[in-house]
Amino acid sequence: MDITWSKGVNRRIEPSHVRELRDVFIKGGLERSAPENHMFVLCDAEDVRRALETRQDDEDGGDEGAREHPLLRWADVNGTKVEVMAGQHRLHALREYIKATGAVESDAWWTCELYDKDKLPPDLNMRLRVNRRDPSLPDNHGQIWKQLVSVASDTAGPSTHITVNHKLVVGLRLSSEKGLPTRRLVTLWNHERWRDMATRWCQTRLGLETFNISTFEWMASLRVDGYWFATLEAVLDTLNALPLDVTQDVGLGDWNMLSTALPASNSNGEARAQDVVEAAFFPTDGCNNTNSAPQRTAGLLRTLDDEAYKRVYTAVSAAPNLSFVDLKRFLRPKRPETETAVRVLHHVVSWIDSRSAAELADVNPKSKNKPLLLEHLQAALDNLSAYRDSPAYAENTAARLQRRVLDLAIRDADAFRAQEVQTLTIENVTLVDK
Numbered sequence: 001m002d003i004t005w006s007k008g009v010n011r012r013i014e015p016s017h018v019r020e021l022r023d024v025f026i027k028g029g030l031e032r033s034a035p036e037n038h039m040f041v042l043c044d045a046e047d048v049r050r051a052l053e054t055r056q057d058d059e060d061g062g063d064e065g066a067r068e069h070p071l072l073r074w075a076d077v078n079g080t081k082v083e084v085m086a087g088q089h090r091l092h093a094l095r096e097y098i099k100a101t102g103a104v105e106s107d108a109w110w111t112c113e114l115y116d117k118d119k120l121p122p123d124l125n126m127r128l129r130v131n132r133r134d135p136s137l138p139d140n141h142g143q144i145w146k147q148l149v150s151v152a153s154d155t156a157g158p159s160t161h162i163t164v165n166h167k168l169v170v171g172l173r174l175s176s177e178k179g180l181p182t183r184r185l186v187t188l189w190n191h192e193r194w195r196d197m198a199t200r201w202c203q204t205r206l207g208l209e210t211f212n213i214s215t216f217e218w219m220a221s222l223r224v225d226g227y228w229f230a231t232l233e234a235v236l237d238t239l240n241a242l243p244l245d246v247t248q249d250v251g252l253g254d255w256n257m258l259s260t261a262l263p264a265s266n267s268n269g270e271a272r273a274q275d276v277v278e279a280a281f282f283p284t285d286g287c288n289n290t291n292s293a294p295q296r297t298a299g300l301l302r303t304l305d306d307e308a309y310k311r312v313y314t315a316v317s318a319a320p321n322l323s324f325v326d327l328k329r330f331l332r333p334k335r336p337e338t339e340t341a342v343r344v345l346h347h348v349v350s351w352i353d354s355r356s357a358a359e360l361a362d363v364n365p366k367s368k369n370k371p372l373l374l375e376h377l378q379a380a381l382d383n384l385s386a387y388r389d390s391p392a393y394a395e396n397t398a399a400r401l402q403r404r405v406l407d408l409a410i411r412d413a414d415a416f417r418a419q420e421v422q423t424l425t426i427e428n429v430t431l432v433d434k
Helices: 015-028 045-060 070-078 088-101 122-127 141-153 161-171 182-189 192-201 205-210 213-221 225-241 252-261 274-281 306-318 335-352 354-361 373-388 397-411 419-425
Strands: 039-043 083-086 112-116
Touching (some): 015 088, 039 045, 045 070, 083 088, 141 182, 141 192, 141 205, 182 192, 182 213, 192 205, 192 213, 192 225, 205 252, 225 397, 274 306, 335 373, 354 373, 373 397
Antiparallel strands (some): 039 083
């Protein structure tokens, strides 16, 4: 049985969940024939026919003692594996159960529902992979997003807002998912820039563990995409620069350890020192024992063996400017402070050019295609240079100014939210799709 999906990417095996299931099997029995415990597998109908024909061969050969089900001979007959769409943790737990109890190898079977890979409709193909039956290991927001991407990619014809809603409610059975911000999910999906970014983010293990529908939708609503994207791109660039599998090897715990140990630069703007990198990967206890092999940092990059771990260490050492952003702060911003900072950016546009400020104020709050604030800021700078009859500002001036304004206002949030200036900043930020 193969747990690698031909469609989309299967969720990671969670060892703790495997152990829980193994213990349940030992204490309460396998219950592998119960319909609610069936595994869903994808296979070729011809392979099924070929395996079943071995039963007829047994009967024709007079082997009345043959009691083995013909499908248990699958590998011998076909030389292929079936694809596990749902049930991979049960499969791994069964193997652990066999080891723990000393059960005979012939006891390593499970009741499966077989689906023809050539005839299974795409929407049902994805629906069978969605984990809605196991409340102890529910899909997180990142996994739900990836499922939506898979369903959307299989839809014939142009994707519309109505079609997306149908996929969400029916294709992924989200209407019964308590606590899921379905409306925000649809809103985020219909922001093309954010849909592309969220999809790329969720292609990594780190992204799957940190993606939150409400947070990303709120970020999109502020219309400062470039401000958020710069950090998200920096994280993705760092992951892609490391010699490892970004879909498996770097989780949030690993990233937090690295971001804490490897600040981007010191107070003078200098790249991190080599000894800092070494301490992050191979900490010492204060003893200079040159005879012993360096010990890895406990809990860091546990999916890697020692050689792979050293390759990552070497890569980070060779690129001292790799950015390990503090995602705890970035993905959990204080919303009132951030929204105030965006309002400050509105005022900066007004200070630079009144016409651009008027255009910004005239934007329909209910419009689904409002321009980014960066576009208004760029227009203001263009108008200013034209008014002064001076050369145009450099191409990235608006983006750099936006970041400096937002960083300053967020860092000094107390000052901008002081009572005497609240009349300027208390107004709610104009939101997208509200």
